Amino acid sequence: MSDKNYDIAIIGGGPVGMALALALRLSGVSILLLEARGLPEKVDDIRPLALSHGSYLILNRLGAWRKLSRSTLINTIHISNKGYLGRTVLRTQDADVNALGHVVNYFDLFHALFETTLETQTDYQTGAIVNTFSTDEQLGYLSYTQSDGTEKKISAKLLILADGGRLGNLIEDISYQTAEYDQWAITANIQAETRQTGIAYERFTSDGPIALLPSGDDFSLVWTASTEAAKEILMLPDEQFLERLHDHFGDRLGKFVHTGKRSGFPLVLKYATSNISQRIALVGNAAQTLHPVAGQGFNLGLRDAYELAQIIQDTLSEHKEIGTPGMLKQFREKRRLDSSGGRAFTDTLVKLFSNDIPLVRHLCGASLIVLDNLPFIKRFVARRMIFGARG
Numbered sequence: 001m002s003d004k005n006y007d008i009a010i011i012g013g014g015p016v017g018m019a020l021a022l023a024l025r026l027s028g029v030s031i032l033l034l035e036a037r038g039l040p041e042k043v044d045d046i047r048p049l050a051l052s053h054g055s056y057l058i059l060n061r062l063g064a065w066r067k068l069s070r071s072t073l074i075n076t077i078h079i080s081n082k083g084y085l086g087r088t089v090l091r092t093q094d095a096d097v098n099a100l101g102h103v104v105n106y107f108d109l110f111h112a113l114f115e116t117t118l119e120t121q122t123d124y125q126t127g128a129i130v131n132t133f134s135t136d137e138q139l140g141y142l143s144y145t146q147s148d149g150t151e152k153k154i155s156a157k158l159l160i161l162a163d164g165g166r167l168g169n170l171i172e173d174i175s176y177q178t179a180e181y182d183q184w185a186i187t188a189n190i191q192a193e194t195r196q197t198g199i200a201y202e203r204f205t206s207d208g209p210i211a212l213l214p215s216g217d218d219f220s221l222v223w224t225a226s227t228e229a230a231k232e233i234l235m236l237p238d239e240q241f242l243e244r245l246h247d248h249f250g251d252r253l254g255k256f257v258h259t260g261k262r263s264g265f266p267l268v269l270k271y272a273t274s275n276i277s278q279r280i281a282l283v284g285n286a287a288q289t290l291h292p293v294a295g296q297g298f299n300l301g302l303r304d305a306y307e308l309a310q311i312i313q314d315t316l317s318e319h320k321e322i323g324t325p326g327m328l329k330q331f332r333e334k335r336r337l338d339s340s341g342g343r344a345f346t347d348t349l350v351k352l353f354s355n356d357i358p359l360v361r362h363l364c365g366a367s368l369i370v371l372d373n374l375p376f377i378k379r380f381v382a383r384r385m386i387f388g389a390r391g
């Protein structure tokens with residue numbers, strides 16, 4: 001027996017789950033959004049997120065952008081290949097846009113989406129852990145534990161999994177394909193001798209890519225290293241850490257003079273064999289978890305959420321039922337190219353550029369030179385990064 005019935009229940013109130021609820025705020029459907037964490041104080045994750053210009057446009061439309069306390073515009077992306085020839089520079093004019101992207105951090109984005117979601121009619125419950133769910137042809141059912149320990153059961157016409165990929169294994173006809181990179185990403189706020197803003201650096205090294213993203217006139221670091229090396233780097237005293245970073249990145253920004261708190265994230269490619277099942281849709285990291293190279297994961301997840309919301313709205317405006325096999329198939333087809341493209345793009349970048357084979361690294365360097373000299377390819381790559389498959 002269900003305590004309550006909804007049109008839509010979203011499992012996971014992370015950035016993608018909240019964005020989806022916001023995209024549906026004017027649709028008239030009843031929405032339950034369940035988030036395991038007690039918010040927003042419990043979210044202390046300051047990983048940097050490079051948001052594409054396309055994501056900026058969506059977040060602006062959702063009303064969340066104006067709530068962001070900090071963001072830094074990217075007008076140039078400098079891509080290089082450590083130890084080999086070849087580099088390319090992408091500028092706003094290459095893609096005919098005013099900005100290539102914006103750098104924010106996870107906590108600020110979470111907070112902005114949280115504040116905006118509270119202004120809507122969404123039934124947003126925090127400290128609510130979904131334990132299990134099931135479906136039949138008509139409805140989805142789930143049970144969750146509230147922060148006071150009581151258990152609730154609800155039903156909905158559509159269950160949306162936005163939980164980062166934790167509960168997907170409960171769905172019988174979906175499994176996850178997983179490839180471990182044996183790499184971690186180390187993140188920290190870094191101050192360099194050279195103060196500048198607007199330029200993002202992505203440098204490929206045989207140990208993995210390293211990115212320094214503009215954050216005001218400082219930088220947000222995403223340094224990929226083997227699991228073993230990352231654990232050691234995370235333990236270094238600040239001064240030795242900054243020296244090691246300088247040795248690894250090079251002297252383009254002079255010495256690194258200050259570091260904030262460091263965090264480490266194990267990296268994996270994990271994706272669901274399908275993003276739909278009976279009365280269920282998967283969005284964001286629940287559908288695909290990517291390597292952070294080229295900053296694609298959240299941007300892709302946000303497009304999942306936005307396009308699902310559009311399909312739901314179209315379905316409603318045609319006076320049809322939501323969550324039917326026909327509606328879900330439409331969602332699967334619409335996301336196929338963008339999702340598989342994002343996956344292949346990041347995975348190929350990691351595998352091609354993170355290796356010690358000189359011939360391959362020379363070819364990668366040559367491809368950066370070609371990219372730098374052929375404006376139409378540059379435009380294609382820049383727009384693909386900004387707008388996904390539609391670019």
Ligand SMILES: Cc1cc2nc3c(=O)[nH]c(=O)nc-3n(C[C@H](O)[C@H](O)[C@H](O)COP(=O)(O)OP(=O)(O)OC[C@H]3O[C@@H](n4cnc5c(N)ncnc54)[C@H](O)[C@@H]3O)c2cc1C
Nearest residue numbers: 012014015016036049050130163164284285295297298299
């Ligand atoms: C180091 C690093 C750097 C990155 N940089 C970029 C970047 O530059 N650009 C970019 O686009 N992406 C980047 N990403 C990827 C990005 O962080 C993710 O794609 C994004 O956070 C996914 O959002 P999500 O809402 O799908 O999942 P999550 O952020 O994992 O949120 C899932 C939510 O579901 C909740 N939840 C889980 N289980 C339950 C349950 N049982 N019941 C209720 N709630 C539950 C969790 O508490 C959480 O709040 C980066 C990732 C890393 C690790």
